Amino acid sequence: MELYQLKTFREVASTGNLTEAxxxxSLSQPAASAHLKALEQEVGFQLFYRTPKGMTLTPKGAKLAAESNRIIDAMEHFRQIANELRxxxxxxxxxxxxxxxxxxxxQDxxxxxxxxxxxxxxxxxxxxxENFVADLDNSVIExxxxxxxxxxxxxxSIKLRAFPMAVVYPNGWTIPEEESAMAFFAGKPWIWxxxxxxxxxxxxxxxxxxxxxxRRVMYVDDEFLIGELVQKELGCSLLAEPIARQFAEANKLKMWNGLDLAINLHFGMAKDTMSDPIRQALASIVAGVWTG
Known part of the structure; x- marks a missing residue:
């Protein structure tokens, strides 16, 4: 059974006329007739009633016509995808x-x-x-x-690192002795x-x-905006220690490491994609960069 036979079958079923199909x-009538004859021989029964007014499907032919449409549409979709990939x-x-x-x-x-x-x-x-799972579900990211x-x-998910969290506060503030620092910060406004x-x-x-x-002053969901607001002396906040250190080393604010508090950094993707070799390689690469 060949695809060209199914296409001829579909056209004849659609038009009811061998010449028009x-x-x-772009076939000769004898060629189209030969396609139908070969298909009928392969399936083992008559597909059309041939009448002076044209050709109509037999009951068995009608059932196969629906299947042939699905097969042809699937092949055309296959070719379209292949063309896009090419x-x-x-x-x-x-x-x-x-x-x-x-x-x-x-960079690594x-x-x-x-x-x-x-x-x-x-x-x-x-x-x-906070949007990681939703972004995966909505195909925003892979x-x-x-x-x-x-x-x-x-x-x-792959756990990459646990980062200590640090309090960041304006350069103009002077904290007291270490044992009193937490009480000092508790009395200050916080950017949460x-x-x-x-x-x-x-x-x-x-x-x-x-x-x-x-005491909370405002809620902000961006680390670097938090840093800028702390610089403006609107309050203190918590940041992952590496980000806090970036600000501190640029002399934009100060940081205090007296908290016994950490946040985990992960890399992740949908579990049902992990059978894909490329996804497996991606996870391996990221894990290798961090373990290295």
Missing amino acids: AARL HNPAERIRIGLNTDGSLLRI VVEALSARLPQVEIHFLETKS AGFFYGEVRDPSIY TTQGCPFYQRSIDYFAREGVFP
């Missing part, structure tokens, strides 16, 4: 970045990806940890970095992360255990 297919051979993977690229070692990741997966086109997008923990069983942010719940739980209840 042959013309649509003109755009690179596979694209969108990776979400939840914080500064240098902290995430993106890109170099390793270029060496091991040169056929893959990587797109980096700014994302937020993989990404995120803070905190994901308990969703559909997510495959939004409630969906992994920093938020970790911080709330920690301060509750310490019996400290900071």
Whole structure:
């Protein structure tokens, strides 16, 4: 059974006329007739009633006509996808970045990806940890970095590092002795992360255990905006230690490392994509950059 036979079958069924169907297919009438005859011989029964007014499907022919349409449509869809891939051979993977690229070692990741997966086109997008699962579900990204923990069983994740969290405060503030620092900060205004942010719940739980209840001024969901607001002396805040250190080394604010509090950085993707060799290689590359 050949695809060209099915196409002739479909045209004759559609037009009810062998001559018209042959013309649509740029065939001679004898060639179209031969296609039908060969198909009927293969299936073992008559497909059409031949009448002076044209050709009509037999009951069995009508059932096969529906199947032939599905087969032809599937083949045309296959050819369309193959054509798109031929003109755009690179596979694209969108990776979400939840914080500064240098902290995430993106340069090292890109170099390793270029060496091991040169056929893959990587797109980096700014994302937020609290939206990681939703961004995967909505196909905004195919993989990404995120803070905190994901308990969703559909997510495959690799823990990259636990970062200490530090208090950042304006350069104009002078903190007292180390043992009094927490009480000092508790009395100051705080710039807090939004409630969906992994920093938020970790911080709330920690301060509750310490019996400290900071006064909150505003909620902000961007690390670098938090740094800018602290610089303007609107309050103090919590940041992952590497980000806090960037600000401190640039003399934009001060940091205090007296908290016994950390936040985990993960790289993850949908678990049901992990059978794909490219996704496996991507996870291996990111893990290798961090373990290295």
